[in-house]
Amino acid sequence: MTSEVLSIGNEVLSGRTLDTNFQFLARLLEGAGARVAGHQAVPDEARAIAAALEQAFARADLVVTTGGLGPTPDDLTVAAVAQALGLKTRLDEAVLQALEERWNRVIGRGTMPANNRQQALVPEGATVWPNPVGSAPGILVAQGAKRLVLLPGVPEEMRALARDFLAPLARELSGTTVEYAVVRTVGIAESVLEERLHDLADLVGGAWVAYLPGLGGVDVRVALPANDGVAVAARVRQVVLERAGEYVYSTDDRSLEQVVLDLLVERKWMLAVAESCTGGLLGGRITDMSGASRAFAGGVICYSNDAKVALCGVRPETLEAHGAVSAEVARELATGVAQRFGATCGIGVTGIAGPDGGSPEKPVGTVHVAAATPDGVHHRHLKLFGNRAQVRERSVTAALELLRRRVLGLPETSPGAMFTPPPVTP
Amino acid sequence: MTSEVLSIGNEVLSGRTLDTNFQFLARLLEGAGARVAGHQAVPDEARAIAAALEQAFARADLVVTTGGLGPTPDDLTVAAVAQALGLKTRLDEAVLQALEERWNRVIGRGTMPANNRQQALVPEGATVWPNPVGSAPGILVAQGAKRLVLLPGVPEEMRALARDFLAPLARELSGTTVEYAVVRTVGIAESVLEERLHDLADLVGGAWVAYLPGLGGVDVRVALPANDGVAVAARVRQVVLERAGEYVYSTDDRSLEQVVLDLLVERKWMLAVAESCTGGLLGGRITDMSGASRAFAGGVICYSNDAKVALCGVRPETLEAHGAVSAEVARELATGVAQRFGATCGIGVTGIAGPDGGSPEKPVGTVHVAAATPDGVHHRHLKLFGNRAQVRERSVTAALELLRRRVLGLPETSPGAMFTPPPVTP
Secondary structure, X not given: OEEEEEEEOXXXXXXXXXXXXXXXXHHHHHHOOOEEEEEEEEOOOHHHHHHHHHHHHHHXXXXXXXXXXXXXOOOOHHHHHHHHHOXXXXXXXXXXXXXXXXXXXXXXXXXXXXXXXXXXXXEOOOEEEOOOOXXXXXXXXXXXXXXXXXXXXXXHHHHHHHHHHHHHHHHHHHOOOXXXXXXXXXXXXXXXXXXXXXXXXXXXXXXXEEEEEEOOEEEEEEEEOOOOHHHHHHHHHHHHHHHHHHHEEEOOOOOHHHHHHHHHHHHOOOEEEEEOOOOOHHHHHHOOOOOHHHOEEEEEEOOOHHHHHHHHOOOHHHHHHHOOOOHHHHHHHHHXXXXXXXXXXXXEEEEOOOOOOOOOOOOOOEEEEEEEEOOEEEEEEEEOOOOHHHHHHHHHHHHHHHHHHHHHOOOOOOHHHOXXXXXXXX | OEEEEEEEOHHHHOOOOOOHHHHHHHHHHHHOOOEEEEEEEEOOOHHHHHHHHHHXXXXXXXXXXXXXXXXXXXXXXXXXXXXXHOOOEEEOHHHHHHHHHHHHHHOOOOOOOHHHHHHHEEEOOOEEEOOOOOOOOEEEEEEOOEEEEEEOOOHHHHHHHHHHHXXXXXXXXXXXXXXXXXXXXXXXXXXXXXXXXXXXXXXXXXXXXXXXXXXXXEEEEEEEOOOOHHHHHHHHHHHHHHHHHXXXXXXXXXXXXXXXXXXXXXXXXXXXXXXXXXXXXXXXXXXXXXXXXXXXXXXXXXXXXXXXXXXXXXXXXHHHHHOOOOHHHHHHHXXXXXXXXXXXXXXXXXXXXXXXXXXXXXXXXEEEEEEEEOOEEEEEEEEOOOOHHHHHHHHHHHHHHHHHHHHHOOOOOOHHHOOOOOOOOO
């Protein structure tokens, strides 16, 4: 069973917007047993949409579009699709009612502009999927044995609809009730991990193995057979833990921050963070999780040296002797911020995210992270690769991973092994 | 003059790699006057490459491929293209020599594997562009008046070759340079903005107008004609400012945080932030900008009430009387954190991001932001829509926008008008 994705929108085609929707959909579709045979980005033009649709149907059983379902005149996916397939459109009363309720709830005044009624138009015979987080519904159209799915382009809305409706549909069409064993790793390059696990597919009966790299690490995802899923999942975990166990932080799909939070909650420990170069991103990532307050007291964004001293208890002599970007300052940040917040543990991050501020001794990418726990203070010197955003994201990941290892009493990995290899793009 | 991009590689198609190359190429091509008419992602298969190439040539004057030029057996772009176009390939001696020199310089031992010689194969009659940062050269093939360009998939190599060779080629072929006028707004729904500006295209001589919504607001982008760009850009700004000026924060493509930072730097003001529900995201967004330290002193992530009192100077009586999520606490956070950091201005954010913690009086999405400047303390009560991540992101945007308005001495918009409408699906 094959699938194809069409990203519809001038903003994607002109490069104004980075198309992250395609990657999300491709992973979801491949995961549901629907191999992605093609992807096209298409402008907001009826003829182009029709041509892309024709080509997609020629090679795929399931075609998914994203974008062009909004209320403005350049949103013409529904009209173009209906025309291309020779279908009429109808105003869906349930969708219209939901749009109006939403307008009243969210805007709370005036009447909904006539424009917005356009979002209630659906092709005749289509199935409507209600949008749990936005206005435009998802739309499913059957064409013989083939299926066409229209999704909005706003990422959160697309993702919610894809998870709730598209994934089950794709699994049903592919006949593989695919479930996965997911083992998440951090600090090991994709190519090295792949080498260590080169025979994993054979060891688990030819299951489909995928390596999914991201800024936070590499996930190993293995499709489980319907009949023997539990045993295969156990075997996957066993093999990965044997071969690369020191890099595994989660065997149950939890994020690194969730794993850390859960460990802290278990121990009834509270955490405080002192962030220099990450400027709040670490706190932001921890508080992405609902319930973070059970283990997160707060933090200080100590961008200036004054703040490091006044709010995090770093000694002026330490700054003077070692500079703000140093192991010593990271350590004092970690212990100082924990003390200031009356927390059980603390994290300190200080580094040079770039593009400016580097020197021969401390080039851009030099980052020190420290974690203070009741067992002592531990530190890592990172030499990170990448642009400012990447350095900052990887610093956050490294800090969380350091704390995880210290809480569990695990040995530290060697500094060279972690976070140095950039993900190589094919 | 139109162009099309083919991203070649199984890694892209399966979603394993996020395709950032396309966005880079699309921006470069559009900037060089070569409107991007289509984009396809194609697997490493000769037949699929040939089919995509045929389709691309049918609608574009310039076709650019990226990927599949490496030394491994699955890199078959050159062979597939030559076959599709009926061209023989030849071993380019200059490229071969460069490959061998590079092998000796970078690897420094052994002889270059025979595999790697594959990277010196080029179609007959092609022009070779030497790769300044890697091994695979860029390749230019003429097909009548049309042009085909093959670029590697490694981002740095693709970018270097595209900047050095592709951009001049595209400019030469198009004979124009497209530029844009961009006006950025916040706090107004896409559909409302579009209604207010419904005749904008006509008013500026039929230029191409796009509305680009995101969590941070809606951008209006207008393509400028080559002959009259400055005048049209001025007219666009004038019309948008007249019709929706109260929502415009930038007429020069700067982000909201950059605008705020620049305003502060101009005034030599320093900012400190106290974040409860946003948990560091506001600081994270400000420090995304290199040079933020010129106007950003730091902040406190005051997730607990203790931290609000101890580090931000909120009075326990205020917490007692009004609760942590209140106008009064937001105001005290803003003034207190500014004082604590010795900063000129402060921002306080406190709210209920959900999904838990709401009540009938203070439902999820209730957020109070306050900005303290030398002119006084200003506050807004937000009733935000969306999931946890959306509430948090919009709180950050609202806080930055409140500060911007206070720094500029602008009137506040009415609470109902701002940040309530979710960005409507494009």
